[in-house]
Structure formats: C-alpha cells, structure tokens
Amino acid sequence: QFGSQEPGTNSEIKQFACTRFKAEFPIFDKVDVNGPKTAPVYQFLKSSAGGFLGDLIKWNFEKFLVDKNGKVVERYPPTTSPFQIEKDIRKLVAA
Numbered sequence: 001q002f003g004s005q006e007p008g009t010n011s012e013i014k015q016f017a018c019t020r021f022k023a024e025f026p027i028f029d030k031v032d033v034n035g036p037k038t039a040p041v042y043q044f045l046k047s048s049a050g051g052f053l054g055d056l057i058k059w060n061f062e063k064f065l066v067d068k069n070g071k072v073v074e075r076y077p078p079t080t081s082p083f084q085i086e087k088d089i090r091k092l093v094a095a
Helices: 010-020 040-048 080-095
Strands: 061-065 072-076
Touching: 040 072, 061 080, 072 080
Parallel strands: none
Antiparallel strands: 061 072
C-alpha cells in the first residue's frame, strides 16, 4: 500500500517510532486500508465519510475525526496538519 513506503515489520515500526520520535502512546500494527484485505475499521471509516475523497484512502496520514458515539464527523486529506484540525477536535470534545 502507498508504494510500499513502510516495508518494516510491526516490531521495527514500533521501535523506530519510539526511538526516533519518542512515541509514548500505543502504536497499532499496520493493516491494509484499501483493497480486498481492508481492515474492518477502515471499511467503516471510508463508508461513513466517502465524499469528494472517494472510497479509497489516497496516501499516508489521511485523518478521520470520530465522535464519542463512533460517528465519523470529518475526513481530512493527508496534507492536513494535526494543528489544522485542533479547532475541530476541541469543538467536538466540548460538545
């Protein structure tokens, strides 16, 4: 997926994220987000927020904002910075 940009094993990816970026949060295993082996969570996310981006995840770092009830509120393209969606997250948390 995505031009095989992440060829590492799950263990290698976790080690890299923790040492290079000091990740102190859970890092999930990599899964397919497109195609016949798409993980169920991505099937749900894409079917809930297709829109102009379509049913495919175009590239790494595409983001979905999900409320506390599991409803997909927004979908952001990969070029969207996490800082750009902070306002939307704060609004959702305050609701």
